[in-house]
Every structure is written in structure tokens, then in C-alpha cells.
Amino acid sequence: MTTDTVHRGAGRPAPAWAVRVAHLIPLVVLPSGLWRIALVAGLPIGAYAYGAPVDPGLGESVYIVALSLVSEGLALLSFGLVRPWGEVFPRWLPLVGGRRVPLSFAVTLATAGAVPLTLIWGVAAWGVAVNGNDLGFTPAGFALAAACYLPLALWGPLLLTLTVAYHHRHHPPHPARATRPARATHPARAARLPHG
Numbered sequence: 001m002t003t004d005t006v007h008r009g010a011g012r013p014a015p016a017w018a019v020r021v022a023h024l025i026p027l028v029v030l031p032s033g034l035w036r037i038a039l040v041a042g043l044p045i046g047a048y049a050y051g052a053p054v055d056p057g058l059g060e061s062v063y064i065v066a067l068s069l070v071s072e073g074l075a076l077l078s079f080g081l082v083r084p085w086g087e088v089f090p091r092w093l094p095l096v097g098g099r100r101v102p103l104s105f106a107v108t109l110a111t112a113g114a115v116p117l118t119l120i121w122g123v124a125a126w127g128v129a130v131n132g133n134d135l136g137f138t139p140a141g142f143a144l145a146a147a148c149y150l151p152l153a154l155w156g157p158l159l160l161t162l163t164v165a166y167h168h169r170h171h172p173p174h175p176a177r178a179t180r181p182a183r184a185t186h187p188a189r190a191a192r193l194p195h196g
Contacts (some may be wrong), residue, residue, distance in 0.1 A: 014082035017164045022082045025158050027124035028151035032132040040064050046141015074113070078159055081166040082092035103170050110163040118156025125153040163164060 022117025038045050039054060040061040047054040056064060086106065090098040114148075128146055137145060 011165070012169055014165065014169065018162055019082050019149060021158050021162050022078045025073060025078040025162075026075040027155045029071050029150035032152055035070045035073050035145060036064045044137035045144055048136045048141065048146065049139065051136065054111065078162055081106070081162040086166075087170075103167070106170075107163055107167050108161060110166070114156045114160035114163055116156070117152075117159065121152040121155060125150055 035045065039047055040056060042055070044053075087101055089096040089099050089101055128150070
């Protein structure tokens with residue numbers, strides 16, 4: 001095993017809590033996607049606009065379904081922070097296939113996703129808390145929409161937590177800590193210790 005492999009944390013599995021967080025992320029994204037698909041399907045979910053049930057046209061329906069699928073796909077990418085396939089580029093990729101994913105690349109990409117998600121859904125959750133049902137939904141429809149969308153406020157923080165864990169797991173140890181003897185005792189201090 002090379003020094004680089006040891007330092008990069010190869011073979012060190014993600015802690016169990018991080019794996020649970022990775023499983024949780026797609027679950028917090030799923031309800032909003034199901035709500036949007038129910039809207040497109042015309043199910044009675046209490047979504048109203050200008051006093052009439054929301055009825056998206058074909059183009060908007062395609063966009064809504066695509067948004068739901070892409071969101072869930074992006075949420076599933078969080079497994080890359082806890083699984084080996086997130087540490088090595090797939091072989092079919094040109095130029096980088098089969099190479100290790102650079103730590104800075106993975107951390108930057110995940111952080112670039114986590115920070116905006118935290119801001120967007122945090123502001124949205126705050127808006128719902130402050131403005132309440134200003135969409136014209138029925139009370140039951142508003143409660144259902146809120147229950148489906150409020151979990152999205154967890155997506156960014158959960159992803160950021162996974163990113164920090166990934167960084168710690170793959171970050172090379174500090175050179176001073178890696179080379180320091182386990183229990184070095186200064187000679188002057190050793191002279192002052194009582195001898196039995």
C-alpha cells in the first residue's frame with residue numbers, strides 16, 4: 001500500500017452514522033417529488049390558484065416531472081460520499097476514468113451543492129413560517145404541501161455534514177502529528193519524575 005493510499009483513507013469505510021445520513025437525504029427529497037407528480041397527475045391535493053385547482057399544461061408537466069426526477073437523482077449522489085464508487089471515477093469517463101477522485105474536487109462539488117440548498121430551502125421554510133398559506137391552497141392542501149416540502153430544509157445541512165465527514169476521512173494527517181512519537185518526554189521533565 002502506497003503512502004498516498006494510506007493518507008487518502010482508502011479502505012477506511014464511512015462511519016455508520018454517515019451511511020445513515022446518506023440514506024436519509026433521498027428520503028427528505030422524495031415527498032416533494034411525489035407531491036409534484038401528484039399535481040401533474042391531477043390528484044386532489046388541494047393545490048389551488050386563483051380559486052381553481054392547479055392544472056399544469058403539457059410543457060409545465062414535463063418540467064415538473066423532470067425536476068422531480070433530477071432532484072431525486074442529485075439526492076442519490078450523496079451516496080458517493082460514503083461508497084467506494086464516489087472515490088474513483090468510472091472507467092468509461094474519458095481522461096479520468098479509473099483514477100481517484102481528487103479530494104478537493106469532491107469536497108468543492110458537494111459544498112457547492114450543500115450551501116445553495118441550505119440557503120434556498122432555509123429561506124423557503126422561513127417564508128412558509130412567516131407568510132403561511134398565501135398560495136390559495138385549501139387548509140388541508142397547504143398542510144400536505146408543507147409536510148412534503150419542509151423536509152427539503154434538511155437536504156443542505158445533511159449534505160454539508162456528509163461533506164465534512166468525507167473530508168476528514170480522506171484528508172491526509174498533519175505531518176507533525178503523523179511523525180510525532182507516541183509518548184515523548186522532555187529530558188528535563190524525565191529528570192524531575194520520581195524514580196521507584
